[in-house]
Amino acid sequence: MNSVLQQASRIIVKVGSSLVTNEGQGLDHQAIARWASQIAALRALGKDVLLVSSGAIAEGMLRLGFGGRPTDIHELQACAAVGQMGLAQIYETSFRTHGIKTAQVLLTHADLADRERYLNARSTLTTLLRLGVVPIINENDTVVTDEIKFGDNDTLGALVANLIEADVLVILTDQRGLFSADPRKDPQARLIAEAQAGDPTLEAMAGGAGSSIGRGGMLTKVLAARRAARSGAHTVIAWGREPDVLTRLAAGEGIGTQLTAATPRLTARRQWMVDHLHTTGEVVIDGGAAQKLTREGKSLLPIGVIAVNGEFGRGQVITCVDEHGKPLARGLTNYASSEVRRIMRRSSADIEGILGYVEGPELVHRDNMVLL
Numbered sequence: 065m066n067s068v069l070q071q072a073s074r075i076i077v078k079v080g081s082s083l084v085t086n087e088g089q090g091l092d093h094q095a096i097a098r099w100a101s102q103i104a105a106l107r108a109l110g111k112d113v114l115l116v117s118s119g120a121i122a123e124g125m126l127r128l129g130f131g132g133r134p135t136d137i138h139e140l141q142a143c144a145a146v147g148q149m150g151l152a153q154i155y156e157t158s159f160r161t162h163g164i165k166t167a168q169v170l171l172t173h174a175d176l177a178d179r180e181r182y183l184n185a186r187s188t189l190t191t192l193l194r195l196g197v198v199p200i201i202n203e204n205d206t207v208v209t210d211e212i213k214f215g216d217n218d219t220l221g222a223l224v225a226n227l228i229e230a231d232v233l234v235i236l237t238d239q240r241g242l243f244s245a246d247p248r249k250d251p252q253a254r255l256i257a258e259a260q261a262g263d264p265t266l267e268a269m270a271g272g273a274g275s276s277i278g279r280g281g282m283l284t285k286v287l288a289a290r291r292a293a294r295s296g297a298h299t300v301i302a303w304g305r306e307p308d309v310l311t312r313l314a315a316g317e318g319i320g321t322q323l324t325a326a327t328p329r330l331t332a333r334r335q336w337m338v339d340h341l342h343t344t345g346e347v348v349i350d351g352g353a354a355q356k357l358t359r360e361g362k363s364l365l366p367i368g369v370i371a372v373n374g375e376f377g378r379g380q381v382i383t384c385v386d387e388h389g390k391p392l393a394r395g396l397t398n399y400a401s402s403e404v405r406r407i408m409r410r411s412s413a414d415i416e417g418i419l420g421y422v423e424g425p426e427l428v429h430r431d432n433m434v435l436l
Contacts (some may be wrong), residue, residue, distance in 0.1 A: 065258050065318035068298040069310075072231035074112040074193075076297075077103065079236045082322075084119030084151070088395060091123055091154050095305065099236075100158035102310035103198060107164070109314060114228065116201045117155070117223040123147030127349035136137050153373030165197045170204035171360035173214055174341065177381070182336050189228050201351040225283055226295040226335045233292045234313065236286050236304035241321035244269055261293035261323040286323070293325035295335045300418075326358045334434040337381050337394045345374030345401050346383040347408075347427070354386045357393055358435060363426035364395070366415065369408035376401045378423065382434075393431030398423040 067165040069075065079099065086092040102111045125133065134140050136186060159166045169189065175181045192199050201224055203214050214220045218235060225233045245253040255342055259266055282301075289299035290325030302309050302320030313319055349357070353368025356427045364384060377400050384393040399407065399419075404427060407418050412425035 066230050066316050067300065067313045067318055067324060068322060068324065069144070069234065069300065070316040072298075072314075074109060074114075074222050074228065074230045074232075075106065076114050076116060076225045076230045077236065077310065078116040078217055078233065078305055079118065079219070080238065081118040081122040082238045083236060085122040085126070088126065089176065090126055091119065091150055093154060093158075094131060096154055097158045097161070099304075099310070100155070100162060100164075102308060104159070104162035104164055105311045107198075112231070114189065114193070114199045114201060114224060115155070116217055117151065118202070118217045119142045119241075120147040120151050120202055121205060123150050126201050130144075138273045141206050149201070149207070151202070152200065159198055161433055165195075167192050167199050169199045170206075171224075172204045176227065176281070176336070177241065177340055177342065179336065179379075180213065182227070186227050187416065189224075193228075216284045218284040218292065221341050222255060222288040222291040222297075222299075225292045225297040226339050229295060230292075230297050233297055233299045234310065235287065235288065235299065235301045236309065237282075237301060238304065239282065239301075240303040241301050241319075242266065242270060242323075256317060256321050257371060258322045258324070261289040261299055261325050268322070273422060289323040291339075293323070293327055294338050296325050296328055297355075298325050299323040304405055313418045330423040337396070337432075337434045338436075340381050343374075343381050343383045343394065345372065345376035345380075347372055347397075347404060348385055348387060349392070350387065354392055357384065357433070361430060363430040364393075364428040364433070365412055366404065366407040366410055366427050367412070367426065368400075369404060369427060371403050372401050372408065374401065378403075382428070383393050385427065391427075391436050393433050393435045395428035397428055399427060 079346055083095060104111050121143045124143030127146050128143060156166050175185050203220055216403050221233050238253060242256045247253040266286045270286040283356040285301050294297050300313060300320055300322050306319060309319055347369045348371035349368045353364060356362035357364060379396055381394055382397045383391050385391050403419055409416050416422045
């Protein structure tokens with residue numbers, strides 16, 4: 065197995081809380097210094113590297129004296145605010161040794177759910193890379209709520225990979241990769257060296273919770289790989305304490321688990337629609353419309369809509385679900401929810417007479433839609 069990192073020009077490296085904080089004992093300065101050194105080596109090879117780092121909440125827990133991860137959202141936000149100070153400082157110091165500037169970038173799902181903010185985030189990250197800066201990215205836990213949080217930084221890493229059209233997402237974890245069973249419980253478990261991202265059998269292998277410090281288990285990493293693959297990005301899951309893991313991967317060595325993307329790259333607009341973890345509303349479509357969308361690649365017309373759930377405005381991303389509630393597609397709607405309720409089950413020729421104007425004959429045009 066040859067590592068996909070060898071030919072990659074843009075790489076996302078994600079490190080988990082247990083690695084960054086040495087299982088909650090405090091920020092691991094030596095480990096962070098080693099990753100910074102390896103990233104500096106990748107940059108010397110002409111590769112763009114962005115770092116998605118967990119650890120702010122874990123560091124804040126330590127500084128504030130929490131014995132375990134708080135469940136109260138405001139206590140979590142307080143831990144993040146305190147821990148983010150130390151996290152940013154150590155990364156800045158570690159990279160400065162190599163003459164590399166860093167930037168702290170905090171994101172919420174709302175930043176990527178809004179088209180304008182999505183483009184702003186994309187432009188900021190690409191500009192930082194052009195200026196030779198390594199972005200250090202984390203979820204903005206100080207303001208996040210249950211409705212907008214990514215839930216884990218594996219997902220955040222995949223979303224950033226989609227956002228800036230990365231070639232590879234490297235997830236450094238406290239396991240040596242994905243195993244056929246939990247190696248902590250089953251001595252017969254074997255390492256999965258290579259597989260296709262999105263293979264449903266991988267999710268069964270990856271079941272189980274993560275550490276008490278972080279939120280992600282192996283399942284979140286497998287799901288992140290599936291999400292990253294939607295934009296053509298491959299994923300490598302490897303042990304973060306493997307000596308020179310990043311530089312060896314870049315040299316072509318096969319380490320850990322490599323999950324390859326089978327799908328071609330999506331356009332930036334379709335990536336943005338796919339990456340919506342939450343949409344403001346959905347339309348339920350009949351069987352005929354479902355077939356035209358999924359099998360014929362047609363646009364969604366108002367006549368195919370049988371129900372509207374939630375509230376949304378014109379130009380927002382909505383989910384199209386079948387009569388059983390299964391999500392089929394996401395797309396930009398030409399009409400607000402209040403208008404869709406008036407024109408659903410009606411011919412496109414009736415739209416102007418009902419609404420007084422026509423934005424288009426389609427509710428969602430096929431060019432503004434991506435199948436799930």
